[in-house]
Amino acid sequence: MAVRTLLGDEAVALGGIHAGISAAYGYPGTPSTEILEFLLQHRPEVAASWAVNEKTAYEQALGVSMAGRRVLVTMKHVGLNVAADPFVNSALLDINGGLVLAVADDPGMHSSQNEQDSRLLADFARTICLEPHDAQSAYDMTREAFDLSERFHVPVVLRLVTRLAHCRTGVEVGASRPPNPLSKAPDHGNWVLLPANARRRWRDLLDRQADFLAFSEHSAHNELTAGSGEAGVITAGIARHYLAEHLPELEQRPPILHVGTYPLPAALLRRFAAQVRRILVLEDGYPFIERMLRGVLPAPVAIAGRETGDLPIDGELTPDTVRRALGLPQRPHLPGVPVPARTPQLCNGCPHIDTVRALKEALEGLPRQLVASDIGCYTLAALPPLAALDSCVCMGASIGMAKGASDAGLKPTVALIGDSTFLHSGLTPLLDAVAADTDMTVIIADNEVVGMTGGQPTLVGSSRLYPILIGLGVPAEHCHLIEAHPRYAVTNAELIRREIEHPGLSVIVAVRECVESVRARKARAPNEGAVT
């Protein structure tokens, strides 16, 4: 066995390669991005590609599975909301080639809008979920997840969290399994979810829950460790390490159950609970296991966790919050020194700065009603010194919200959205605005890359954006390309102002390449001599 040093994300990618994947799809999103990046950089033989959004990524993965080949699909937790339609329905299909969904949650919201827990979505879809606790188990579980997917004919979810995805550590890797031959799923209508088939498939999925549970009950990923005392601890994911860190300091080693598979191994949980009077549940994300255990009726075993205040209800777990929950005294440490926050900000020379300044200039003197914005670097323009945006909700929301606000009577309304966010989820709401010729102005801040996640290429080049807009039906006389550069500050502001005053739909594409992407491109060029 070879040992490699890998990020949790990279371990998932390598696990997929060694499990014989033929393809991989995803949309960049912290903390999941490095899974597909690893495949793109290291394995040209795997057809890995970024998709326009998580839904199309998932649907492409379904096509691969139907063709009998193994496929990995990756996204961040909120991306699974976008892919929820194909994902939830795919549990009713007769999955053919193994399909594994690696979804990375972001408890603590380091780089996200919420801290939703993908274990609940796996449960919602009634499918199997594996939860690794380090890069090694991420590698092992990814391999196993493909076998499970083919054994049970369901998509299998691999749930990661930020600290696992972005922690680098040693991983022992095994031998590669060859990819599956092309072998289309047998034609029994199991992929045609017409109501009659769907009812049959749904019933079949429900009947197979017992098989999933039996797998979970006997999985080696659920580890019961004997201990003494009446207070037991259940851990899931990386919380296991925060407990392990403190075991030497505890007076007695408590009975411990580590959970790594879902559906929850109910019989194992009952067996564990029978030895104790109190259970502390340590899990990152929602109090999922905690709630399942507690239920609503009085129970003989007290359940402690996030909902009882033993641990914070929000944010990621830390060694220190776990320490407190275990009843250990705080370690002596220096008091913190109050220092000013240093929030992320737009880079020097960023084209978004010029776009937003031109917009602010254009809005000068108008009753500023609404600048709806979106997900991307430019969202940082909501913070001082620009402080120019009113909203950021989810991918593509800016355009729909601007339309709704305009319908409701707010004037002027502006939507500010990035190029890749527009391609991801902005086309459809724009069509709503085109159909109604809504009085609103859409500004597409086109930096020609997916900037925030590290400069992945946008799906179609910038030059194709304009014909797409015209094709959608944006009136050509109100569809403009401008260069987001200080030297055009005045003319850009004037143009935006004119279009804001136009009582119908306008779209302005403000183009200039991301400065980070320019820098990276120069660094890649030979003999440029840049470091890092």
Place this chain on the structure above:
Amino acid sequence: MKFDVIVAGVGGQGVLSLSSILAAAALNGGLFVKQSEVHGMAQRGGAVTAHLRLSSTPVHSELVALGSASMILSLEPLEALRHLEYLAPGGAVVTAVDPVRNIPNYPALDELVAAIRLLPSAVEVEAAALARRAGLARATNMVMAGAAAPWLPLRPDDLESCIRMLFASKGPVVVERNLAAFRAGREVSCSPIR
């Protein structure tokens, strides 16, 4: 042996490559390592940290606990102070003194330096000047790797061979200048200010 490090700085300064070099050298030296990085939004000019845990026995937690870091290694003086709660009693702060003033309420530099000098064990490094003298202004993170080196449970040779490997693709000149930066940092730390 257990040695936890908080590596701090501002997005774009090279916190991740600094932390990676130390982690790689530790692995070469036969230690167990967990290195937690921050990616995504925080990298855009915000405060960035990496938690690096080195140990002769397997490492559990991905994160360093409060009061347990043997070292805070910072590429920026304000960022050195942000994480003091993590410092173990007897732990060292090794920091570059060159401020990154990208916020309007950046404190006066002499106040920051005074606060750093109050700490029981602190090394201030003129990282930018040393990097320039080594011929590579961007190599401040390698200067800081050098400044940290005498305190770390790592062999300087392991660190140097990791630097060679990391920059090999950039050609021998870049490798030598990064090594020179590393050695300049190491020299400062070997002859502490106090």
